[in-house]
Amino acid sequence: MKYGNYRRTTQNLPARGGQAQNNAEPFRVVLCGTRRSGGFRVVLRASEASMSRIGKHPIPIPQGVTVAVEHSLVVAQGPKGKLATPLPPELGAHTDGTVLMVMPKGSVTKRTKSLWGLTRMQIANAIAGVHSGFSKTLLLEGIGIRAQLEGTALVLSLGFSHPMRVEPPENISFSVEKNAVVVSGPDKQLVGQVAAKIRSMKKPEPYKGAGIHYADEHVRRKPGKKAAAVMK
Numbered sequence: 001m002k003y004g005n006y007r008r009t010t011q012n013l014p015a016r017g018g019q020a021q022n023n024a025e026p027f028r029v030v031l032c033g034t035r036r037s038g039g040f041r042v043v044l045r046a047s048e049a050s051m052s053r054i055g056k057h058p059i060p061i062p063q064g065v066t067v068a069v070e071h072s073l074v075v076a077q078g079p080k081g082k083l084a085t086p087l088p089p090e091l092g093a094h095t096d097g098t099v100l101m102v103m104p105k106g107s108v109t110k111r112t113k114s115l116w117g118l119t120r121m122q123i124a125n126a127i128a129g130v131h132s133g134f135s136k137t138l139l140l141e142g143i144g145i146r147a148q149l150e151g152t153a154l155v156l157s158l159g160f161s162h163p164m165r166v167e168p169p170e171n172i173s174f175s176v177e178k179n180a181v182v183v184s185g186p187d188k189q190l191v192g193q194v195a196a197k198i199r200s201m202k203k204p205e206p207y208k209g210a211g212i213h214y215a216d217e218h219v220r221r222k223p224g225k226k227a228a229a230v231m232k
Helices: 110-131 188-200 225-231
Strands: 027-033 040-046 066-070 073-078 081-086 091-095 099-104 134-141 146-150 153-157 164-166 173-177 180-185 211-214
Touching: 066 091, 073 110, 081 110, 091 110, 099 110, 110 134, 110 188, 134 188, 146 173, 153 173, 164 188, 180 188, 188 211
Parallel strands: none
Antiparallel strands: 027 040, 066 073, 073 081, 091 099, 134 180, 134 211, 146 153, 153 164, 173 180
């Protein structure tokens, strides 16, 4: 038995003592409740519940970007590059040049619903990536912590016995501005992965904040020994 909270609905319900409308959507009965309440209630849910709330939305295709569906791949090409997103066997895609729709091929199962919204967002990110790209900004804080470019590679001085060298993957580029390192590229997942790898080389410590952290990251600070002694 599944536990959960469901919103009560009375849409398309027949009036008391009356008959249901001919064009009314079929409803299904779901037993639901919470562990705290210990009880169950009957909830009628429309068949539309089998639709994915994210996957059913069309993906707009901006100007300058071409999208093609090739067998089990959705290929997006634009000013920033070219990306191919694989389609699961349960899903298909079609486009008219202005929007792209991701729809299930057969009956909607639990696995189909779990992949539907995910696949739609991956394709939407690919289209946005080849059009405008993605970027992550890392800030370097602390004495002796700095970064510089050698060709396309990023060289980091992090206080170790040797500098750390990071080679950019395909379609990824680095730029250095004072104490900031910007990772940019069309693939949102790869940009985040490379930025996380750079951050892991010298995570910010909680006392003075020295290390590498994201520009929008809040580093929680701890009081030092002197501050703790004063507080006592």
